[in-house]
Amino acid sequence: MFRRPRRITLVGLVLWVVRISVVVGVLAGSWATLSEGRLSGGAWFGLLTSGLSQGAIYALIALGYTLVYGVLFMINFAHGEVFMMGAFSGMFVAFGLASTGLLEDQPVLALLVILAAAMLTSMIVAVTVERIAYRPLRRAPRLVPLITAIGASLFLQYTAFGLFGPRVRRYPPVELLEGRIDLLGISITRIQLLTIVASLLLMIVLYYWVERTRSGRAMRAVSENKDVSALMGIDVDRVIVTTFAVGGLLAGAAGVLYAFLFNRVEFIMGVLPGIKAFTAAVLGGIGSVPGAMLGGLMIGMLENVGPQLLLLGFDVPSTNQLRDVVAFVVLVLVLVFRPTGLFGRKELI
Amino acid sequence: MVAAPREGLLRRTVTAGLVAGVVLVYLSMVGLVEAFSHRQAVTGIGAEAGPGLLTLGRVMIGGAVFLGGLILSGRLSQLAAPSAVGRLMVVGGAALSGLIAGSVLALFVLVVSVIDVRGVFLSVTPALLDYLTFDQGPALGALIILMSLGIISALAGGIRLLGLQDRGAVLKALTAALLISLLEPLLRPILGQLELADVNRFLYAGGGLTQPAAAVILGGVAAASWAWARPAAPLRQRVRDLPGEQRRMIGIGAALAAFIGLLILPQISTGFVSLVLVNVGFFLLLALGLNIVVGYAGLLDLGYVAFYAVGAYTVAVLISPSSSAGGPITELVGTAWAFWVALPIVMITAALVGIFIGAPVLRLRGDYLAIVTLGFGEIARILFGSDALRPWVGGPGGVIGLPNLQLPVVGFQFTSPSQYIYPVIAFSALAAFVAWRLANSRTGRAWNAIREDESVAAATGVNITNYKLLAFALGGTLGGLAGALFAVQLRSVYPGTFNIIVSFTVLAIIILGGMGTIRGVMVGALILVGLPEALREFGEYRFLLYGAALVAMMLLRPEGLFPSRIRRAELHEELPPEEQEQLPKSGGGGLAVSAGPISTYGPGSQPGG
Numbered sequence: 001m002f003r004r005p006r007r008i009t010l011v012g013l014v015l016w017v018v019r020i021s022v023v024v025g026v027l028a029g030s031w032a033t034l035s036e037g038r039l040s041g042g043a044w045f046g047l048l049t050s051g052l053s054q055g056a057i058y059a060l061i062a063l064g065y066t067l068v069y070g071v072l073f074m075i076n077f078a079h080g081e082v083f084m085m086g087a088f089s090g091m092f093v094a095f096g097l098a099s100t101g102l103l104e105d106q107p108v109l110a111l112l113v114i115l116a117a118a119m120l121t122s123m124i125v126a127v128t129v130e131r132i133a134y135r136p137l138r139r140a141p142r143l144v145p146l147i148t149a150i151g152a153s154l155f156l157q158y159t160a161f162g163l164f165g166p167r168v169r170r171y172p173p174v175e176l177l178e179g180r181i182d183l184l185g186i187s188i189t190r191i192q193l194l195t196i197v198a199s200l201l202l203m204i205v206l207y208y209w210v211e212r213t214r215s216g217r218a219m220r221a222v223s224e225n226k227d228v229s230a231l232m233g234i235d236v237d238r239v240i241v242t243t244f245a246v247g248g249l250l251a252g253a254a255g256v257l258y259a260f261l262f263n264r265v266e267f268i269m270g271v272l273p274g275i276k277a278f279t280a281a282v283l284g285g286i287g288s289v290p291g292a293m294l295g296g297l298m299i300g301m302l303e304n305v306g307p308q309l310l311l312l313g314f315d316v317p318s319t320n321q322l323r324d325v326v327a328f329v330v331l332v333l334v335l336v337f338r339p340t341g342l343f344g345r346k347e348l349i
Numbered sequence: 350m351v352a353a354p355r356e357g358l359l360r361r362t363v364t365a366g367l368v369a370g371v372v373l374v375y376l377s378m379v380g381l382v383e384a385f386s387h388r389q390a391v392t393g394i395g396a397e398a399g400p401g402l403l404t405l406g407r408v409m410i411g412g413a414v415f416l417g418g419l420i421l422s423g424r425l426s427q428l429a430a431p432s433a434v435g436r437l438m439v440v441g442g443a444a445l446s447g448l449i450a451g452s453v454l455a456l457f458v459l460v461v462s463v464i465d466v467r468g469v470f471l472s473v474t475p476a477l478l479d480y481l482t483f484d485q486g487p488a489l490g491a492l493i494i495l496m497s498l499g500i501i502s503a504l505a506g507g508i509r510l511l512g513l514q515d516r517g518a519v520l521k522a523l524t525a526a527l528l529i530s531l532l533e534p535l536l537r538p539i540l541g542q543l544e545l546a547d548v549n550r551f552l553y554a555g556g557g558l559t560q561p562a563a564a565v566i567l568g569g570v571a572a573a574s575w576a577w578a579r580p581a582a583p584l585r586q587r588v589r590d591l592p593g594e595q596r597r598m599i600g601i602g603a604a605l606a607a608f609i610g611l612l613i614l615p616q617i618s619t620g621f622v623s624l625v626l627v628n629v630g631f632f633l634l635l636a637l638g639l640n641i642v643v644g645y646a647g648l649l650d651l652g653y654v655a656f657y658a659v660g661a662y663t664v665a666v667l668i669s670p671s672s673s674a675g676g677p678i679t680e681l682v683g684t685a686w687a688f689w690v691a692l693p694i695v696m697i698t699a700a701l702v703g704i705f706i707g708a709p710v711l712r713l714r715g716d717y718l719a720i721v722t723l724g725f726g727e728i729a730r731i732l733f734g735s736d737a738l739r740p741w742v743g744g745p746g747g748v749i750g751l752p753n754l755q756l757p758v759v760g761f762q763f764t765s766p767s768q769y770i771y772p773v774i775a776f777s778a779l780a781a782f783v784a785w786r787l788a789n790s791r792t793g794r795a796w797n798a799i800r801e802d803e804s805v806a807a808a809t810g811v812n813i814t815n816y817k818l819l820a821f822a823l824g825g826t827l828g829g830l831a832g833a834l835f836a837v838q839l840r841s842v843y844p845g846t847f848n849i850i851v852s853f854t855v856l857a858i859i860i861l862g863g864m865g866t867i868r869g870v871m872v873g874a875l876i877l878v879g880l881p882e883a884l885r886e887f888g889e890y891r892f893l894l895y896g897a898a899l900v901a902m903m904l905l906r907p908e909g910l911f912p913s914r915i916r917r918a919e920l921h922e923e924l925p926p927e928e929q930e931q932l933p934k935s936g937g938g939g940l941a942v943s944a945g946p947i948s949t950y951g952p953g954s955q956p957g958g
Contacts, residue, residue, distance in 0.1 A: 011814055014708040075716045092469050133900050143649055144903050146716050151899025158893035162379030165471040321735045328724035335721050336709040
């Protein structure tokens with residue numbers, strides 16, 4: 001058959017320029033860096049493990065985005081603040097436990113209590129936001145709940161600012177989490193190991209919940225079709241609340257892990273991880289649970305390895321400052337070239 | 350609701366009381382009460398010597414309860430019978446809800462006076478407790494809170510029972526007194542500059558209204574409002590009976606008078622007032638630009654600050670002799686012409702950046718577009734502040750040493766905010782004019798069509814891509830213009846200024862005022878930027894206000910305070926439930942891509958699949 005040649009449009013042209021420059025940039029940058037041997041193998045490995053642990057945290061947050069998007073088709077902009085609230089509440093519980101001495105005597109138990117408290121707080125915040133800000137807008141035009149979510153995000157941020165102050169705070173030191181350990185010849189810091197293991201455990205539990213339990217099945221049904229689900233006797237509102245609650249639980253855990261990993265708690269800490277986790281969810285394909293997990297890990301890795309790999313060779317100073325740019329560039333590229341992500345479905349985008 | 354009125358009454362009353370109580374505790378815990386506790390609303394009330402007790406923090410608490418009582422009693426008076434018993438129930442209900450709110454706050458006071466929570470909640474200080482309890486200790490203080498809030502709420506219920514005319518008079522008088530008291534930092538210097546020291550002395554003392562002034566304002570405004578709203582008031586009737594043409598003339602005349610007042614204002618007041626106005630002007634320009642993108646074309650751009658940054662940096666690099674490029678334009682044409690020659694370059698650059706950002710994301714649906722533009726905004730901020738670009742734009746230190754703005758032919762130099770206000774006003778007026786003309790043009794109608802339904806717009810022959818790019822380019826141009834003016838006014842540029850919060854501020858302005866209307870944008874900028882700038886007490890809490898405003902507007906009045914007719918129709922086009930039932934249930938792909946009520950009918954997904 002004769003195929004009519006496609007017309008070249010301005011937008012098409014811009015997109016091709018972007019495509020080509022991305023490929024050329026990646027190839028040239030990696031070649032320049034690797035051929036000069038700027039970093040030792042150990043340094044690359046350190047970047048990989050820190051990327052993996054950060055990625056695990058992004059994955060936990062990303063699951064919250066993807067689950068909510070699955071049932072409501074809405075970007076829960078305030079999810080990063082849910083994460084931040086978890087980190088704060090975990091910190092206060094940690095100080096309480098430290099003052100009673102439990103943190104030193106029973107560190108494992110204490111860590112579990114901290115984690116549980118943070119998860120519970122984040123869950124309550126997530127459910128409250130859903131109840132007050134999103135539920136009344138179920139039938140509003142799309143942009144309305146999104147703007148509400150932005151408002152809720154600002155509101156929560158500056159609520160934390162008012163309640164807890166603008167100062168950057170730290171968790172009390174936990175001896176168990178300091179230092180490095182060798183694992184199968186690999187040296188990794190303990191906190192990184194804990195982060196990776198805890199996140200993986202939570203993700204396994206979540207996967208089991210989505211795939212095997214009644215409420216998980218109800219959630220999948222609602223994301224398939226709300227009205228038919230309702231006709232089948234599923235309480236749609238309850239499923240939506242459950243979804244927010246599960247997302248909140250994961251975000252709370254992520255908050256504690258993040259705070260331990262970076263030793264930093266402040267009221268704006270939710271913004272960047274929130275956006276990066278959203279990027280992860282998009283990269284994996286929004287609405288897909290394994291996609292969010294994989295996407296999170298990938299974003300973590302790219303962010304740690306990417307700037308060094310691509311820019312060191314060009315003698316760019318302080319490549320570390322450009323870490324945050326990586327996630328955004330990935331976000332833009334994914335949305336431009338493969339909006340469905342890795343496992344996403346076309347009709348969701 | 351009507352079936353069991355009494356039960357409904359009680360439930361509503363208790364709920365309203367609890368909500369109000371939670372709000373009061375929130376305001377106290379978050380530190381807002383404390384922040385406003387130092388300035389008096391009306392001086393010398395309740396204290397023989399020293400500062401009075403009626404400070405703004407307490408006004409905030411009382412005002413919240415008063416508003417709550419007013420809203421609740423409005424609901425109650427619809428439910429209750431129009432008899433004496435019914436009226437009693439309205440006032441009693443309001444009083445009860447006030448008591449409940451008071452008891453929540455009292456409980457809070459009692460609890461935190463026993464348990465020290467300062468380790469967690471920084472703002473819950475002994476000073477706050479003393480403030481809330483009028484220095485009377487927790488037990489007596491709790492009683493005072495309970496009684497006073499009950500009385501305030503009952504008063505609100507009583508006011509609700511007044512006739513429309515009387516109620517309006519009371520409420521307007523209270524609002525006017527509060528506003529004049531709040532705006533003391535602005536009004537006092539203006540009056541001082543006008544050599545009206547006597548008026549100043551009569552009105553203000555110690556940061557608040559004097560008691561005689563409060564009495565005069567309350568009485569005067571109430572009387573004026575009462576006279577105006579009298580059913581057969583000759584003045585109001587005469588204005589109403591005017592033909593449409595003349596009424597429009599009056600409106601235009603009022604607007605002109607306000608504009609002339611604005612032009613004179615910087616000359617008759619202090620630099621502080623001008624500085625507030627200049628800041629409002631920058632945000633007005635930004636909001637007018639974003640209004641084209643969001644309000645007209647319906648593309649939610651959360652990275653608008655990128656254009657502000659691009660404008661500021663472009664002009665800085667082009668005209669500052671101490672920039673890395675050495676200010677090529679200044680070298681070429683001299684300092685007098687530099688800004689004016691650079692300006693077109695800045696605007697073109699910003700427009701190109703708009704197209705560059707817009708081109709890849711045009712195919713994306715609304716919420717994805719929002720996130721991607723947010724990403725662009727952050728990329729811009731990080732890049733401008735990074736060491737990687739330090740050789741060109743100065744890195745974290747930014748660019749300094751921009752020459753003053755000058756009028757070349759006249760040879761006039763703009764130095765202070767009270768002079769910079771004029772170019773800002775001029776450019777804002779120009780931008781508003783352009784936006785106004787665009788709204789009703791062929792282009793504006795095309796944008797309307799795209800916003801309402803992209804597929805239909807495409808089907809009727811609107812070139813979606815070009816019009817969207819045009820919106821991005823025009824919005825970018827205005828943002829760049831605002832950035833350029835900002836840079837020369839400050840005479841330096843720092844990356845820290847171009848925070849994501851600027852984008853959200855601008856968004857809040859157009860949402861509050863009403864997307865798509867110029868009047869709304871102006872009012873939004875005045876309220877959301879002017880008020881917090883003037884009231885230093887706000888500090889960072891202004892962002893709390895923005896967040897609350899965004900949520901509240903979307904929940905209560907999504908079309909904004911001054912909506913455009915089209916927009917209001919769009920946002921209230923929700924179908925009644927029985928009609929929605931008839932919509933196709935599955936595979937609503939077309940619906941999914943459009944801006945319709947999608948959340949219910951979006952196609953399915955299968956997480957974990």
